[in-house]
Structure formats: C-alpha cells, structure tokens
Amino acid sequence: MESNQSNDNYHLFSFNGDGLELFKIQIVNWLLTLITFGFYYPWAKAASLKYNYQKTIFSGSPFIFHGTGKEMFKGFLKLVGIIVVFYAAIGILSLLGSRIFMVIGMIVLYAGILFAIPFAVHGSLRYRTSRSSWRGIHFGYRGERRSLAVLFLKGILLSIITLGIYGAWFITDLRRYIIKHIRFGNLTFEYTGQGGDFFWLRLTGGFLSIITGGIYLPWFVVDLYNYFLENIKVTQNGKPLVFENNMSGGSLWGLLIVNFLITICTLGLASPWAQVRTFKYIAQHIWVEGEFDANALEQTEEAYKDATGEDLADYLDINLI
Amino acid sequence: MKTFDITYFDGKTSGAYQGTLTLAYAHWDIRIVLADGAIKSIHWPLKDIQPSEFMGDTNTFKYGDFPQETLECTDPALDEALRETYPYLNFFKKEYYWAIKKGTGTFLLIIGFIIALGWGVYQYILPEIAAVAAMTVPQKTEISWGETMYHNMIEENNEQSPLQYTVDDSLSVLANQFLHKIDFKTNYPLHITIVKEEQVNAFALPGGHIVVFSGILKKVKTKEAFVALLGHEATHVINRHSLKNIFKSVAGYLFVAFFTNDINGVSAIVLDNANNLSNLGYSRKLEAEADANALTIMENNKVNPNGLLHLFETLQGDSKFAPPALLSTHPLTEERITFAQQHIHQVKNIAEHKDLEIIWKQIQSQLKKENTLQKKGKSAK
Ligand SMILES: [Zn+2]
Ligand SMILES: [Zn+2]
Ligand SMILES: [Zn+2]
Ligand SMILES: [Zn+2]
Numbered sequence: 001m002e003s004n005q006s007n008d009n010y011h012l013f014s015f016n017g018d019g020l021e022l023f024k025i026q027i028v029n030w031l032l033t034l035i036t037f038g039f040y041y042p043w044a045k046a047a048s049l050k051y052n053y054q055k056t057i058f059s060g061s062p063f064i065f066h067g068t069g070k071e072m073f074k075g076f077l078k079l080v081g082i083i084v085v086f087y088a089a090i091g092i093l094s095l096l097g098s099r100i101f102m103v104i105g106m107i108v109l110y111a112g113i114l115f116a117i118p119f120a121v122h123g124s125l126r127y128r129t130s131r132s133s134w135r136g137i138h139f140g141y142r143g144e145r146r147s148l149a150v151l152f153l154k155g156i157l158l159s160i161i162t163l164g165i166y167g168a169w170f171i172t173d174l175r176r177y178i179i180k181h182i183r184f185g186n187l188t189f190e191y192t193g194q195g196g197d198f199f200w201l202r203l204t205g206g207f208l209s210i211i212t213g214g215i216y217l218p219w220f221v222v223d224l225y226n227y228f229l230e231n232i233k234v235t236q237n238g239k240p241l242v243f244e245n246n247m248s249g250g251s252l253w254g255l256l257i258v259n260f261l262i263t264i265c266t267l268g269l270a271s272p273w274a275q276v277r278t279f280k281y282i283a284q285h286i287w288v289e290g291e292f293d294a295n296a297l298e299q300t301e302e303a304y305k306d307a308t309g310e311d312l313a314d315y316l317d318i319n320l321i
Numbered sequence: 322m323k324t325f326d327i328t329y330f331d332g333k334t335s336g337a338y339q340g341t342l343t344l345a346y347a348h349w350d351i352r353i354v355l356a357d358g359a360i361k362s363i364h365w366p367l368k369d370i371q372p373s374e375f376m377g378d379t380n381t382f383k384y385g386d387f388p389q390e391t392l393e394c395t396d397p398a399l400d401e402a403l404r405e406t407y408p409y410l411n412f413f414k415k416e417y418y419w420a421i422k423k424g425t426g427t428f429l430l431i432i433g434f435i436i437a438l439g440w441g442v443y444q445y446i447l448p449e450i451a452a453v454a455a456m457t458v459p460q461k462t463e464i465s466w467g468e469t470m471y472h473n474m475i476e477e478n479n480e481q482s483p484l485q486y487t488v489d490d491s492l493s494v495l496a497n498q499f500l501h502k503i504d505f506k507t508n509y510p511l512h513i514t515i516v517k518e519e520q521v522n523a524f525a526l527p528g529g530h531i532v533v534f535s536g537i538l539k540k541v542k543t544k545e546a547f548v549a550l551l552g553h554e555a556t557h558v559i560n561r562h563s564l565k566n567i568f569k570s571v572a573g574y575l576f577v578a579f580f581t582n583d584i585n586g587v588s589a590i591v592l593d594n595a596n597n598l599s600n601l602g603y604s605r606k607l608e609a610e611a612d613a614n615a616l617t618i619m620e621n622n623k624v625n626p627n628g629l630l631h632l633f634e635t636l637q638g639d640s641k642f643a644p645p646a647l648l649s650t651h652p653l654t655e656e657r658i659t660f661a662q663q664h665i666h667q668v669k670n671i672a673e674h675k676d677l678e679i680i681w682k683q684i685q686s687q688l689k690k691e692n693t694l695q696k697k698g699k700s701a702k
Contacts, residue, residue: 030435054379135335136330296336
C-alpha cells in the first residue's frame with residue numbers, strides 16, 4: 001500500500017480533527033482540572049496539543065507531539081511560583097503605602113518580566129520543537145538564549161526610543177534569528193523578510209483597517225500571513241521549498257464571523273468547533289511547493305529535557321514567531 | 322492471527338517502509354520491505370511500546386528511546402484487535418479513549434454537573450473560605466487596607482473625578498463629634514465622613530471608616546435613628562463584614578478567572594471593584610447581625626432603640642418614589658423590620674442625651690444652610 005503522497009511538486013496539509021471529539025477531550029480536561037484544583041492543567045494542555053498534532057497531516061503522515069503533562073507540570077509549578085511572588089511583591093509594595101516605593105517597585109517588577117520574556121521564548125521554542133516530530137524525525141531549535149535576549153532587549157529599547165517605529169525591524173530580526181535556528185532533519189530554514197517592507201506593509205494595512213472601521217482587517221491579516229510565509233525559505237539538499245497560500249480576506253471574514261457567532265451563541269461551549277474550523281482553514285489554504293523528498297530527512301537533533309518555557313510563554317501570551 | 326498494513330519509520334531517517342504488523346504474545350511482529358526488496362523482521366516487546374496519543378484515523382505507535390521507531394496504521398480494526406489481544410493494556414490514554422467513544426448525552430450531563438458544582442462552590446463554599454481568611458488578617462493590616470481604599474475613593478485636593486466623592490467638611494466634623502459621644506465598645510478607630518451625594522446611601526470600609534451620603538442624612542429625622550444607622554454601619558466594621566465581603570468578591574473573581582483561564586483580567590476587575598465597594602451588598606445574615614448589634618449599642622448607650630424602627634420607616638417611605646441605594650446594599654426585608662419590632666423590649670432606662678441633641682441640631686441647621694446655598698446657586702444659574 002502506497003501512503004497518500006501529494007503530487008510531486010505540491011505537498012499538502014490537512015487537518016482531520018473533529019469538533020465533537022475535541023469537545024469531548026476538553027470536557028475531560030475541565031473535569032480533571034476541576035477535581036485536581038487546577039493541577040491537571042499541564043496534562044490537559046498536553047492532551048489538546050497531542051490531539052491537534054495527530055490530526056494535522058502533511059504529505060500523508062501525521063505530526064506527533066511527544067511532550068507529556070509531567071514534563072510541563074514542572075514548568076507549570078515554576079510559573080505558579082513566579083506569579084505568586086509577583087503578586088506577593090505587589091501586595092507588599094501596596095502595604096508599604098509609599099507612592100515612590102510603589103512606582104519604583106512596579107517598574108522593577110515589569111522590567112523583570114520584560115527580561116524574562118526572551119528566556120521564556122527560548123525555553124518554549126527549545127521544548128516545543130524538540131517534542132514535535134513527523135515520520136519519526138524531530139524538529140529542533142538551536143538558537144542561543146543569550147543572543148535572543150540581547151536581540152530582544154535591543155529591539156525593545158530601540159522601539160521605545162523610536163516610539164514603536166522600530167517595531168517592524170525588531171519583529172523581523174526576531175523572526176530571522178528564530179527561523180534560522182530551527183532544524184527539521186537536514187532541512188534548513190531562513191527568513192528573508194526586510195524590516196522596511198514589513199514596516200510599510202503594517203503601516204498601510206493598519207491605516208486602511210482604521211479608515212474602513214476594521215472591515216479591511218482580514219485582508220490585512222492575510223497580507224501579514226502571506227508576507228511571513230513568502231519569506232520563509234526552506235532548503236533540502238540545495239533545492240528550495242517554498243510555502244504557498246491562497247487565503248483571501250473574504251474567506252477569512254467568513255471563517256471569523258461564523259466562529260464568532262457559534263462561540264458567542266453557545267457561551268463558548270462550541271469553541272472546539274471554531275478551533276477545528278480555523279485549523280482546517282489554515283491547512284486547506286497552505287501548501288509547500290518544490291521538490292521535497294519526504295523519505296530523505298535525517299534525524300539530526302538530540303534529546304532535550306526542560307519544560308519551563310512552555311508554560312511561561314503561555315502565561316505571557318507570546319505567539320511564537 | 323490478524324495482520325495489519327502499516328508504514329514504519331526507523332527514527333534515523335524519514336524513509337517510509339511499507340510492511341505488516343502482527344499482534345503476538347507479549348510483543349509485536351513487524352515485517353517491512355527494504356529498498357532492495359528484502360524482507361526485514363522487527364520485534365517490539367510490549368513493555369517498550371509507548372501508548373499512542375489518541376485513537377483516530379491514523380494511529381501512531383512509538384518504540385524505545387530517542388530517536389524512536391514509529392509506525393503508522395490507518396486500519397480502523399486495529400483498535401478492536403488491540404483490546405482483544407491485550408485486554409489488560411491501554412494503548413490509548415484511557416480517559417480520552419473513554420470520552421471519544423462515549424455518546425454526546427453523557428457529555429451534556431457532565432456539563433450540567435460541572436455548572437452545578439461550580440455554582441455550588443461559588444455560592445456556598447467560597448464565601449465560607451473567604452470569611453475564614455478575612456478573620457486571619459491582623460487588625461493593623463485591615464486598618465491600613467481600609468485607609469488605602471478610603472483615600473482612593475475620597476477626593477482630597479478637590480480634583481473632580483467621577484469615581485471619587487466630595488467630602489462635606491463641616492458636616493463631617495459635626496458627625497464625628499456625634500460619633501465619638503457613643504460608646505461602640507471597640508478598639509477599631511471609627512471615623513465618619515459625610516460626602517456630598519444625593520443618593521440615600523451609607524457604607525463601611527474595613528478598619529473603621531464609615532461613609533455617609535448627605536442624601537441619607539437629610540432623610541434621617543431623629544438623633545436616635547442616626548445612632549441606629551451608625552450602630553449598624555459600625556457593626557459592619559467591627560464584625561469585619563466589609564473585609565469578608567471584599568474577600569468574598571475577590572475570591573469569586575479569582576474563581577471565575579480560573580475557569581475562564583484569564584489570570585490577567587483579574588487584577589483589572591479586582592481594582593475596578595475596589596472602587597465600587599459601596600455597591601457590594603451584604604448577605605441577609607450579616608444584615609441581621611448588624612441590626613441586632615445596633616440595638617445592643619443603643620441599649621448600652623441608653624439611646625431609645627425605637628430609632629432603628631424610625632430609620633427603617635424613613636427608608637421604606639422613601640422607596641415609594643425611588644428605591645434608596647442603601648436598600649440594594651443593605652436589603653431592607655420584612656424580616657428585618659419584624660426582628661426590630663420583636664427585640665425592642667426595654668424602652669426604659671433611656672437617658673436624655675443633651676450633648677447628642679445639641680450636635681444633632683447643629684447638623685440639622687448646617688444641612689438647612691447648605692440647602693439654601695444650593696438653591697441660591699441653582700437660581701443664580
Ligand atoms: Zn514474534
Ligand atoms: Zn483615616
Ligand atoms: Zn448593613
Ligand atoms: Zn450621652
């Protein structure tokens with residue numbers, strides 16, 4: 001039996017998840033989280049991730065998420081510790097009653113959080129990639145914590161000084177650094193986006209979204225996605241692979257409106273169906289073009305153990321890449 | 322023995338090998354076709370096979386340590402065969418396996434159960450926990466919290482702000498003189514503030530601050546009714562009702578935030594709510610406690626306890642036009658009135674209280690003065 005390979009030059013994604021199945025999984029997650037006073041949360045998260053990975057098929061084979069609740073539990077505990085310390089510090093500061101103490105204290109606390117972000121992103125990338133595989137080949141991230149932190153803090157500083165204008169260059173730099181250090185077997189990745197292009201793209205898109213009262217927003221989002229995907233260059237044995245996509249603002253509008261309605265009308269109970277619709281939409285509209293040899297990936301990454309970043313990033317609501 | 326078609330990956334490359342899987346005793350037999358057409362036999366002892374993630378269209382199994390061997394099977398009959406061959410093993414995580422196989426009706430029941438449980442915890446268990454927690458706070462801490470809240474809501478430098486109240490200084494001075502003539506038998510530093518608000522309302526902050534709106538002061542007819550009002554509010558302070566209430570609402574928000582996974586949102590709501598302390602209602606139990614203790618305070622101070630009834634009458638009469646805000650935070654139920662009627666037994670042993678009467682008269686004339694000033698101001702405009 002041949003596995004369903006995509007056409008030679010087109011390599012497709014599909015998402016086979018089912019809203020009802022995901023819904024049932026979430027009910028189990030809620031129930032167990034409830035009776036364990038929240039401590040089941042990492043296991044619940046692992047289960048949802050595993051489901052979504054397993055249902056995402058590329059070129060005939062599913063992805064696998066290997067992370068476990070136990071691994072993420074350690075990260076979760078550290079995170080809870082950090083949150084407790086953070087709120088305790090705020091509590092103590094407010095008890096001291098002095099305004100100056102309060103202001104200085106808050107600045108120190110928020111600066112601390114800002115410093116923690118690149119570390120969280122680094123840990124999260126390391127963990128998430130190492131626990132993801134396709135056809136038995138693991139992803140990997142080889143970036144250095146310190147380089148990312150320097151890049152991040154420089155970017156924040158310049159963004160503040162330039163009142164946010166530098167933001168486009170900052171995000172571009174981050175993407176370039178992170179994507180360059182992602183490994184998948186012997187595939188290499190590169191991000192070719194330019195800060196200047198990205199700046200104008202965001203400026204015009206943002207402007208059009210504002211003057212149309214938000215109607216243009218889905219087209220803007222599609223443009224941002226396009227720009228991001230277009231600029232990821234993947235190379236296998238010297239041969240280029242590119243991401244293509246045919247999303248459109250109109251179809252994205254349709255997706256968002258229906259998702260919004262089914263979620264609101266059911267007080268959030270139907271959110272698994274909305275999630276499945278979103279994943280299906282993305283999988284349907286993105287494909288890889290080029291001479292990809294699905295059999296020729298070699299295992300290049302080593303086992304990696306540490307899950308602190310995973311939940312820290314989750315809490316800080318960082319969207320990876 | 323049944324054989325399944327599978328795709329095998331050796332963990333070294335992504336090369337796919339087509340082959341078959343046979344479920345054997347304590348191990349799996351895998352046969353794959355190599356590139357040169359030769360057949361290779363692979364042996365997976367059961368104990369090192371890692372459970373697949375979920376049962377689905379394509380099931381994956383892993384074997385050994387990193388980098389693991391993997392096999393993919395799309396045959397839906399595999400699930401049944403696994404259960405028959407190895408009835409004591411779970412190849413899929415059992416809680417999720419159960420869930421995915423179970424009918425939707427069960428889930429509707431579970432949702433109903435979760436909602437009922439959540440509501441029960443929120444309604445009955447949380448307030449108890451919050452009340453116990455409130456009692457562990459040292460008095461000094463409570464007073465300093467109350468002080469912070471007070472200064473957040475009371476306008477100090479006459480800067481206009483919609484969230485803050487404007488203090489009526491001369492009335493506040495008189496009201497404090499009145500307050501300090503009464504013995505509340507407490508070591509809380511009680512302090513009263515009259516604010517310029519037309520609403521018929523009053524509330525107590527943790528630690529000792531009582532805020533009375535000028536709107537209610539205008540309605541109160543007798544000094545005894547005013548003592549009743551102060552006694553009632555002072556009890557909310559002394560018995561830590563205010564603190565318990567704040568703990569309860571914060572615990573409630575934390576609980577809700579926990580379920581909606583929105584930890585960031587909490588602080589905003591908590592802060593927002595601290596400003597709306599005046600809108601936090603008390604439970605019937607705490608109201609009854611405050612009424613009962615107000616009567617005790619009046620009796621201790623030899624003040625006519627009928628003042629409490631007069632206070633109730635004033636509030637009730639007012640509600641014919643518009644329900645006073647005080648009623649939403651201190652609901653005036655029939656049972657409260659009945660309670661007061663039943664417990665006012667000793668109308669004897671009442672002192673004249675010339676001192677209170679003098680201050681009360683001063684308060685009244687100050688109110689009148691402010692009223693005419695206000696009218697003049699309005700007509701001038
Ligand atoms: Zn055998
Ligand atoms: Zn004070
Ligand atoms: Zn009350
Ligand atoms: Zn007296």
